[in-house]
Amino acid sequence: MNTLSVYRFKQWLKEGDTPLASRLFRIAKFIRHFELPTPRLLNKFFYGLHKTLTTQWQAIVHLFFYLPAFKGRLNSYGKRTLLYGGIPFFSGPLIMNIGDDCRISGQTTFSGRTNSTNPTLNIGNNVDICWQTTIAVGNNVIINDNVRIAGQGFLCGYPGHPIDPIERALGKADLDIQVGDIILEKDVWLGSRVSIIGNVTVGEGTIVASGSVVTKSLPPFVLAGGNPAKVIKKLKIEHSKAIKEDISYEA
Known part of the structure; x- marks a missing residue:
């Protein structure tokens, strides 16, 4: 029985006005919804x-x-690495180094630009990279100590395609001028679905709100958000230091 025949049979059971169709439909529903009366x-x-x-x-x-x-x-790794949910997807000639006490979701993607020389991702100590995050390394991406990257983050060091539509249609690679480094300084916290475009540095202790797109560098100890992301307010340094002490060894 092919797929079309099965579909027509199901339609006949649901919509048929004969006693046989109605009875068979009730039996099929009973079988489908049957469950054991377990305590x-x-x-x-x-x-x-x-x-x-x-x-x-x-x-x-x-x-x-x-x-x-x-x-x-990996090129090098530290102690007490926690990998959960499988193995990340790797593509390209990426050189990746991680420090101690890092927690990385297996549902992540790490890529290195094929036309770059030794694209390198350096991750410090006590860093969280949550599920469905993508880090595309053009030349260099540096993630310093105590950084938190929430789910579905996107660090874009290279676009993968040229700006010119004709060259893009021909399948040519992106240009070197489209490639940029990304630096996340210590204690940065990226909310969920934050995108960061190349040639950007996010200053120490800065928090970026969920869904933001960071196209320009951000100073240290600020709350930023929006598309493109802008400084919303400054964070008190004393408060930021307190946060730093609290989360430095967070499990």
Whole structure:
């Protein structure tokens, strides 16, 4: 029975006005929605068993497969690396170095520009890079200590395509003038879905609001947001230092 025949049969069951179609449709719904009348305590037991087994399995796979494979792609790495949710996707000739106590989601992408010489990503100590973040390295991206990058962040050091539409249609690569470095200084916090374009430095302790697009450098200890991102207000240095002390060794 091909796909079209199956579709027509389903339509006949749903819309047929014959007693046979109605009866078969009720039987199909009963089978589809059938469930065992399990007691609440048994349900809790199964859920607890599921969580225990999956957690242990994830820990084993992380320790004996994901983490060693991830380290095998790095140029250098520090101690106590936590990789969760699989292995990041790598593309291009990227050189990647990470420090101690870094936490990196496996649902991330790291790329290096093919036409650059030794595109390098340097990550300091105690850095969080959350899920679905993409870091595209043109020449250099530097992420300093205690930086937090929330989910779906995008650090764009190169665009991948030329500006000229004819060259773009021909599949030519981007130009060197389109490539820029990105520097996140210590204690920077990027909210979710923040995009940073090349030739940008985000100053120490600065917080960038969710959904912002950073096209120009930001000073230290400010709250910035918008598209393009602008300084919203200055952060008190004393408050920023307190935050720094609180999160320096955050688990």
